[in-house]
Amino acid sequence: xxxxxxxxxxxxxxxxxxxxxxxxxxxxxxxxxxxxxxxxxxxxxxxxxxxxxxxxxxxxxxxxxxxxxxxxxxxxxxxxxxxxxxxxxxxxxxxxxxxxxxxxxxxxxxxxxxxxxxxxxxxxxxxxxxxxxxxxxxxxxxxxxxxxxxxxxxxxxxxxxxxxxxxxxxxxxxxxxxxxxxxxxxxxxxxxxxxxxxxxxxxxxxxxxxxxxxxxxxxxxxxxxxxxxxxxxxxxxxxxxxxxxxxxxxxxxxxxxxxxxxxxxxxxxxxxxxxxxxxxxxxxxxxxxxxxxxxxxxxxxxxxxxxxxxxxxxxxxxxxxxxxxxxxxxxxxxxxxxxxxxxxxxxxxxxxxxxxxxxxxxxxxxxxxxxxxxxxxxxxxxxxxxxxxxxxxxxxxxxxxxxxxxxxxxxxxxxxxxxxxxxxxxxxxxxxxxxxxxxxxxxxxxxxxxxxxxxxxxxxxxxxxxxxxxxxxxxxxxxxxxxxxxxxx
Amino acid sequence: xxxxxxxxxxxxxxxxxxxxxxxxxxxxxxxxxxxxxxxxxxxxxxxxxxxxxxxxxxxxxxxxxxxxxxxxxxxxxxxxxxxxxxxxxxxxxxxxxxxxxxxxxxxxxxxxxxxxxxxxxxxxxxxxxxxxxxxxxxxxxxxxxxxxxxxxxxxxxxxxxxxxxxxxxxxxxxxxxxxxxxxxxxxxxxxxxxxxxxxxxx
Numbered sequence: 001x002x003x004x005x006x007x008x009x010x011x012x013x014x015x016x017x018x019x020x021x022x023x024x025x026x027x028x029x030x031x032x033x034x035x036x037x038x039x040x041x042x043x044x045x046x047x048x049x050x051x052x053x054x055x056x057x058x059x060x061x062x063x064x065x066x067x068x069x070x071x072x073x074x075x076x077x078x079x080x081x082x083x084x085x086x087x088x089x090x091x092x093x094x095x096x097x098x099x100x101x102x103x104x105x106x107x108x109x110x111x112x113x114x115x116x117x118x119x120x121x122x123x124x125x126x127x128x129x130x131x132x133x134x135x136x137x138x139x140x141x142x143x144x145x146x147x148x149x150x151x152x153x154x155x156x157x158x159x160x161x162x163x164x165x166x167x168x169x170x171x172x173x174x175x176x177x178x179x180x181x182x183x184x185x186x187x188x189x190x191x192x193x194x195x196x197x198x199x200x201x202x203x204x205x206x207x208x209x210x211x212x213x214x215x216x217x218x219x220x221x222x223x224x225x226x227x228x229x230x231x232x233x234x235x236x237x238x239x240x241x242x243x244x245x246x247x248x249x250x251x252x253x254x255x256x257x258x259x260x261x262x263x264x265x266x267x268x269x270x271x272x273x274x275x276x277x278x279x280x281x282x283x284x285x286x287x288x289x290x291x292x293x294x295x296x297x298x299x300x301x302x303x304x305x306x307x308x309x310x311x312x313x314x315x316x317x318x319x320x321x322x323x324x325x326x327x328x329x330x331x332x333x334x335x336x337x338x339x340x341x342x343x344x345x346x347x348x349x350x351x352x353x354x355x356x357x358x359x360x361x362x363x364x365x366x367x368x369x370x371x372x373x374x375x376x377x378x379x380x381x382x383x384x385x386x387x388x389x390x391x392x393x394x395x396x397x398x399x400x401x402x403x404x405x406x407x408x409x410x411x412x413x414x415x416x417x418x419x420x421x422x423x424x425x426x427x428x429x430x431x432x433x434x435x436x437x438x439x440x441x442x443x444x445x446x447x448x449x450x451x452x453x454x455x456x457x458x459x460x461x462x463x464x465x466x467x468x469x470x471x472x473x474x475x476x477x478x479x480x481x482x483x484x485x486x487x488x489x
Numbered sequence: 490x491x492x493x494x495x496x497x498x499x500x501x502x503x504x505x506x507x508x509x510x511x512x513x514x515x516x517x518x519x520x521x522x523x524x525x526x527x528x529x530x531x532x533x534x535x536x537x538x539x540x541x542x543x544x545x546x547x548x549x550x551x552x553x554x555x556x557x558x559x560x561x562x563x564x565x566x567x568x569x570x571x572x573x574x575x576x577x578x579x580x581x582x583x584x585x586x587x588x589x590x591x592x593x594x595x596x597x598x599x600x601x602x603x604x605x606x607x608x609x610x611x612x613x614x615x616x617x618x619x620x621x622x623x624x625x626x627x628x629x630x631x632x633x634x635x636x637x638x639x640x641x642x643x644x645x646x647x648x649x650x651x652x653x654x655x656x657x658x659x660x661x662x663x664x665x666x667x668x669x670x671x672x673x674x675x676x677x678x679x680x681x682x683x684x685x686x687x688x689x690x691x
Binding site (some may be wrong): 006008017024071072073075076111116117119120123127135136139140143146147149150153154156165263 | 536610631632633634635638641642644645646648649652653
């Protein structure tokens with residue numbers, strides 16, 4: 001009976017895993033369009049999973065779904081926060097699969113394992129954001145990371161892609177080591193790996209044992225690596241540059257959200273009594289990420305590296321929302337993530353669709369004059385860049401606005417000021433790209449790829465950026481409901 | 490009796506571990522490593538951890554060491570070259586090692602073990618259940634979730650390894666059963682009427 005109950009709670013994850021196994025078999029059929037079919041079925045699996053996640057049957061089984069429910073002892077938790085972010089993760093993964101089709105075929109790396117690996121990475125992320133135990137956290141994180149290492153090296157005949165996969169793997173293994181070391185310290189001093197029990201231990205350990213704090217620092221450092229926050233960001237530009245572009249787009253969207261929400265759950269649940277200790281760490285890495293992301297981005301020549309630094313800066317904004325840690329701050333972070341992932345996927349979509357003589361466009365100067373030949377693509381890119389820069393009518397502005405507002409309300413004015421200043425600095429490199437597209441003379445012929453998936457994604461993302469302005473209610477309400485359900489629980 | 494066996498295993502373990510580093514022939518080094526693993530497994534058996542002991546033999550001796558042997562035999566690595574700086578770095582390396590050893594000894598002398606800890610250490614083998622069964626019970630109940638997800642992690646590792654390394658070589662002729670079975674007579678045999686004295690034009 002208890003196991004049946006647990007299975008009902010993890011039903012979305014179980015169905016995603018089962019569909020993934022099935023898709024592996026489908027991939028074995030040796031046809032020319034197998035990858036297409038598997039990709040389409042992967043997106044379908046994401047839709048089925050999302051439907052299971054929020055199906056009224058399951059929610060009524062979970063007693064309305066407002067209070068958190070635990071499965072398998074206390075390993076797995078399902079609450080409003082987990083459901084909200086899982087929907088975003090599924091959407092981001094589905095869009096990433098859409099983005100990949102044309103690119104994979106153009107580079108002759110279209111193999112059915114690609115969407116299946118994205119599926120398993122997504123499963124890992126869903127398990128991560130629902131982890132309620134250090135062991136569950138670790139296995140979820142490892143499932144996600146392992147799939148991502150392989151995806152980074154997927155273009156295996158390309159030296160750069162292999163290099164980025166290897167680099168990501170070695171540094172990722174190092175950060176997993178740090179994480180496990182931190183967890184073992186926490187377990188050694190607290191005697192439990194369960195989040196709820198850990199929070200009680202931390203509350204009672206009045207003069208905090210130094211070992212607990214060291215464990216906390218290790219775990220925080222490892223997670224900062226996973227979200228690529230400064231000073232653990234070094235891998236990001238290299239991996240983004242070397243990995244196939246749609247993979248870089250995937251890296252910048254779904255795993256970032258999953259790791260940030262995992263961070264949020266960890267700091268808010270077991271580590272909340274240690275807020276004095278971790279708040280200064282989080283503020284430091286947030287400020288450092290914002291500064292480095294904006295200033296180092298100025299010197300970039302490759303557009304993929306630029307996007308990498310942009311993602312570091314954006315993680316900085318999300319982390320400063322995390323540092324505030326009250327209801328306003330956390331819901332601002334969720335809103336920010338919900339906007340950012342669409343924004344970055346859209347921008348990557350434009351990068352993927354531009355080609356010169358069949359080759360992928362990488363340098364910023366290659367964008368020169370594309371506005372004349374591909375006015376719609378240039379317009380879409382303008383929307384994404386303005387939105388990333390936080391120019392008012394677009395969605396990106398609201399994402400930043402809520403964070404700054406929450407910071408000021410919580411009395412963290414210096415943090416808000418740094419965030420505003422760095423976003424002005426970062427606006428320079430976003431605007432420069434627009435200037436290059438519209439005002440520079442083009443030197444070579446740039447074609448847009450006719451891939452349907454990429455076009456659909458770019459169009460959808462651009463529309464989302466604009467529609468959010470007039471109708472932001474679903475996202476804002478969803479984020480606030482997710483956070484109030486989480487904090488009450 | 491147990492003490493004698495312990496010292497036997499421990500001495501051979503340390504000696505063979507030393508030989509792993511010292512032996513000139515890499516194949517010998519790997520064989521000494523296997524010996525070291527066996528003796529470590531013996532030590533585990535002595536403290537009643539038979540599951541860990543057998544895992545050590547099966548996984549490390551059966552798989553890892555054999556893999557090492559394969560790698561050593563397949564790659565032509567000149568270990569003498571790798572060790573060329575040995576005598577040059579010996580003084581500094583030895584000094585660092587000595588300092589570390591001295592610190593460890595000091596730490597060991599100053600260490601006070603919590604009396605409660607001893608009871609925890611002994612708890613593993615204290616009840617009637619042997620520890621393979623005890624681990625199995627935990628793994629399939631409390632840690633069922635983590636166990637299953639670990640299975641998925643291994644699956645992804647397998648998919649990854651295959652899709653990064655498997656290459657279908659075009660120049661190798663493979664047996665294609667489908668093709669063989671679906672061959673029709675008309676595809677492969679032509680019946681030709683041979684006129685006498687003219688032969689066949691191929």
